[in-house]
Amino acid sequence: MSDIILGIGDYGASKNPGSMVKTYALGSCVAVTMYDPILHLAGMVHVALPESKINRAKSEECPGYFADLGVPLLFDEMVRLGCQRKGRGLIVKMLGGASVMAGNDTFNIGKRNVLAVKKILWTLGMGPVAEDVGANHSRTVSLYADSGLVTVSCPGRGQWQI
Amino acid sequence: MESRITFENVREAIEKLPMLSPNVSRLLQIMADEDYELDDVVNIVKYDAALTAKVLKAVNSPVFGLLNPVTSLDRAISYLGKWIVVSIILSDSTGDLFSRPLAGYEGQQNALWRHDLFAAFSSSEVARYAKQSFEKELAFTAGLLHDIGKYVFAPFWKQASGEALGRIEEGSVADYLAAERVLAGLDHAQVGYEMARYWEFPEPLQQAILYHHTPEQAPERFRALAYAAHLGDMCAMMAGCDTGNDGMQYQLDNGYIEYFELTSESLAQILLETEIQFKQAISSLSLEEEVDK
Known part of the structure; x- marks a missing residue:
């Protein structure tokens, strides 16, 4: 239908009534959701790594893969679809960034992703009003265009909202 | 308990397990083409865990009497030859080992x-x-x-x-x-x-x-x-x-x-x-x- 399903490194937004933007199984990846309650405009990006500088070619091919490029691109898309340029009234949430158990600093990519997302949101003058990050489990995230509701689910743990 | x-x-x-491949139909398609190359088979087999297992099992079975086990798929397929590999694939049933x-x-x-x-x-x-x-x-x-x-x-x-x-x-x-x-x-x-x-x-x-x-x-x-x-x-x-x-x-x-x-x-x-x-x-x-x- 008009639902948008995002893979790793994808971003997208929808204001079609009854639609949702969804991404599956965030492990150490982070999803940032943006919602404009006046326009009922729902957007999300699924980032996998903090910084694009590790691979320029890939960053040109799939900028949404990296927090430093993907989050601004999502915001640009929201503006293109009618959101105010300064992002006024935009509801931002972040989810994911899980870690493997007993993970050391090297393997804590989830935490680095969360920090990178917060940093880039800060430079855009935004901050998340809610977050569900860290811990040791994956998250499947849906954002509904009609209500702005963000639901999270994980096998064996059920479904919840933030 | x-x-x-x-x-x-x-x-x-x-003991009740068949070796099943999720790519059997894809492989059959390739083999239906008269001009297919061994490399075409290798390229499919190497991404299919069940078929890889079957090929390795075949090449290391006592019938070949190899002194050293073959652990590389390319070598295994080269050793076994196209037709044995094809036979392995054809003898396979519809696969759900990794898809179920x-x-x-x-x-x-x-x-x-x-x-x-x-x-x-x-x-x-x-x-x-x-x-x-x-x-x-x-x-x-x-x-x-x-x-x-x-x-x-x-x-x-x-x-x-x-x-x-x-x-x-x-x-x-x-x-x-x-x-x-x-x-x-x-x-x-x-x-x-x-x-x-x-x-x-x-x-x-x-x-x-x-x-x-x-x-x-x-x-x-x-x-x-x-x-x-x-x-x-x-x-x-x-x-x-x-x-x-x-x-x-x-x-x-x-x-x-x-x-x-x-x-x-x-x-x-x-x-x-x-x-x-x-x-x-x-x-x-x-x-x-x-x-x-």
Whole structure:
């Protein structure tokens, strides 16, 4: 239908009534959701790594893969679809960034992703009003265009909202 | 306790197993083309864990009497020759070994296949950072096969799995592997090892399967390979390619530091490179519509 399903490194937004933007199984990846309650405009990006500088070619091919490029691109898309340029009234949430158990600093990519997302949101003058990050489990995230509701689910743990 | 599983239960289940390939139809299509090359077959077989297992089992079976086990698929197929490989494929039935939903893990259809494929590429990439000489091809195969035990274990595990996450949360067990052992009496790595032995996989692969969560316990000469499979498994879970309710629920064994030179930057490169190869493989195998959830 008009639902948008995002893979790793994808971003997208929808204001079609009854639609949702969804991404599956965030492990150490982070999803940032943006919602404009006046326009009922729902957007999300699924980032996998903090910084694009590790691979320029890939960053040109799939900028949404990296927090430093993907989050601004999502915001640009929201503006293109009618959101105010300064992002006024935009509801931002972040989810994911899980870690493997007993993970050391090297393997804590989830935490680095969360920090990178917060940093880039800060430079855009935004901050998340809610977050569900860290811990040791994956998250499947849906954002509904009609209500702005963000639901999270994980096998064996059920479904919840933030 | 009813939910406990014995090795006898496992052996009975293994003896009933056919070797199944999720790519049989794709392979049949290629072979229907008169002009197909051996390389075309190799390119499909190498991404199919079950068929890889079958080819390796065939080349290492007593009938060939090889002095040294063949662990590389390219060598195995070259040795066996096109027609034997074709015979293996044709004798295969419709495959669900890696596509069947994993009941006890709440794993979706094809979840094991996606997980294993991602782990295979990751293990192979990790192997590039080895501190000592290391066979990349073997790391790929170990990554591809590391979780085969879940196929046999999942139906048994269904009875006890409901308690696993709770036990981990309350801290009474260290991780999911320990929960399997406590609640079921054995774990999926042990079951995988039994399968690998039954199919007469080369010993390094048997050991990598057995120790992919506990590589520090592997015999020294197989330890680097077990770590490669372990780290590949971790990368797959981090990338969201898990097999269900056990995702991210295993302990990282930090002993890898002795065998691999990994930094946060090189790990990011590994994940990035793996993602690219994984997507290419999924596309080239025409499985996109099947595996896309």
